[in-house]
Amino acid sequence: MLTVTNVSKTYSGKMAYRALEDVSFDVKDGEYVGIMGPSGSGKTTLLNIISTIDTPTSGSVLLDDESPHTLEEEELSSFRAKQLGFVFQNFQLLDTLTVEENIVLPLTLDGGQSISEMKKRVEQISIKLGIQDLLEKRTYELSGGQIQRTAIGRALIHQPKLVLADEPTGNLDSKATADVMQLLHKINKEEQTTILMVTHDPVVASYCDRILFIKDGKLFNELYKGDNREAFYQNVVQVLSLLGGDNRDLSAVRLP
Numbered sequence: 135m136l137t138v139t140n141v142s143k144t145y146s147g148k149m150a151y152r153a154l155e156d157v158s159f160d161v162k163d164g165e166y167v168g169i170m171g172p173s174g175s176g177k178t179t180l181l182n183i184i185s186t187i188d189t190p191t192s193g194s195v196l197l198d199d200e201s202p203h204t205l206e207e208e209e210l211s212s213f214r215a216k217q218l219g220f221v222f223q224n225f226q227l228l229d230t231l232t233v234e235e236n237i238v239l240p241l242t243l244d245g246g247q248s249i250s251e252m253k254k255r256v257e258q259i260s261i262k263l264g265i266q267d268l269l270e271k272r273t274y275e276l277s278g279g280q281i282q283r284t285a286i287g288r289a290l291i292h293q294p295k296l297v298l299a300d301e302p303t304g305n306l307d308s309k310a311t312a313d314v315m316q317l318l319h320k321i322n323k324e325e326q327t328t329i330l331m332v333t334h335d336p337v338v339a340s341y342c343d344r345i346l347f348i349k350d351g352k353l354f355n356e357l358y359k360g361d362n363r364e365a366f367y368q369n370v371v372q373v374l375s376l377l378g379g380d381n382r383d384l385s386a387v388r389l390p
């Protein structure tokens with residue numbers, strides 16, 4: 135469903151900087167893929183290019199055979215609004231709106247659905263996310279985990295083809311992190327939602343089907359989970375130690 139071919143990105147400026155070099159990979163329909171690598175290796179740059187926030191210097195990105203970077207501005211915003219869902223570390227919800235209003239926002243911007251259809255969809259998704267009793271609350275009344283569930287609701291409400299997540303648990307404690315990861319895992323498995331997620335955290339990564347590792351702007355390695363999450367986690371930790379950058383001792387961490 136997603137095909138990234140020979141993508142390179144050079145930031146111009148006083149000193150041109152090659153943040154990505156010849157990155158190629160595919161993501162299948164319904165796959166849950168993590169992107170890991172040391173700080174500055176190009177993860178966010180890659181996610182920004184796939185999410186069409188940024189353009190590649192060379193190479194191409196295809197989403198179900200459509201090439202978003204060749205679209206005109208108006209078509210591009212419609213493509214982004216319809217096909218993609220975003221979950222960020224800092225949530226990016228509007229705190230003057232209620233949980234329900236935040237979740238429904240992408241549908242109201244799209245304009246194609248009646249109010250009763252929108253209400254029904256919010257109800258379905260909030261039950262799935264366990265936030266059906268919070269719909270009238272404003273975001274400052276919620277915990278970090280509840281806020282991130284709301285943000286996930288907003289990312290999924292329009293049933294996008296691809297959900298892009300950049301450190302979605304970066305601001306959460308370990309209990310909320312486990313909650314949010316189990317939820318994303320459930321949504322991926324039950325609804326076959328395709329997810330591409332940047333994370334530093336090998337515990338978070340262990341929920342993915344596959345991890346792509348980036349080093350110095352190039353693909354370094356990839357690992358598939360198979361059916362043993364514990365072994366996958368240990369392999370992820372091993373590759374991270376080869377990559378360098380994060381020297382925390384992760385070997386003794388117990389998986390939730």
Ligand SMILES: Nc1ncnc2c1ncn2[C@@H]1O[C@H](COP(=O)(O)OP(=O)(O)OP(=O)(O)O)[C@@H](O)[C@H]1O
Nearest residue numbers: 145147151153171172173174175176177178179180
């Ligand atoms: N707009 C920009 N202009 C110039 N250089 C940039 C720009 N954005 C990023 N870079 C550089 O490109 C490289 C890759 O940055 P990127 O943010 O993609 O890394 P990352 O792997 O996501 O890092 P982190 O894990 O710290 O968020 C870094 O060296 C960064 O300094």
